[in-house]
């Protein structure tokens with residue numbers, strides 16, 4: 449299935465980080481050259497994309513944004529389009545993060561528009577999917593994930609794509625899904641992706657930290673991590689990268 453895919457460890461800084469924080473992070477992280485068989489990427493807030501772009505590239509770390517708007521240009525105050533992200537040096541864009549779905553009210557239809565616009569301009573979406581605790585307890589996790597993945601219907605099969613499974617109840621809570629839950633859910637997601645004609649990487653996200661990364665990265669069907677809180681500090685982020693390197697070798 450997926451063992452030959454290059455793993456990705458992506459850091460989502462969310463709404464955190466000043467220019468000073470970014471420089472401190474890169475000073476500390478830069479001493480560790482990015483490993484060959486694990487890809488490393490960082491998604492800082494919009495304001496830090498351009499300031500971080502050259503230095504991250506020089507240490508082999510890819511750059512991504514946390515959101516994008518689907519129009520090309522014009523009267524959309526406060527929005528950023530795919531071409532602006534490419535201009536700032538981005539390869540990735542996170543789409544459908546549960547915080548945007550629940551706080552901003554982003555719908556699957558909007559996410560689909562953003563995904564198409566991203567592909568049109570050469571960005572690789574990291575499509576986030578995940579169930580709430582209530583949905584898991586009701587036993588409808590797979591149905592929820594299938595609905596979120598259904599936006600891929602009719603999408604070009606060779607489009608650059610990464611999916612991140614992030615159980616909403618595990619994000620920022622310190623609670624991680626168990627190895628069994630992760631293994632079982634990733635198997636379902638890979639199956640569903642195959643049915644839709646996509647054979648892409650599936651990351652796990654939700655309270656990944658240096659203490660649990662090795663176990664999570666060793667789960668079958670897990671091809672990397674989307675890391676929030678633990679990506680803000682260079683040393684903890686590096687520990688997670690090392691866990692992925694270990695799992696990949």
Ligand code: PGA
Pocket residue numbers: 460614618619620621622653654655656674675676677678
């Ligand atoms: P967390 O966030 O690692 O802080 O739980 C993960 C995410 O929201 O992508």
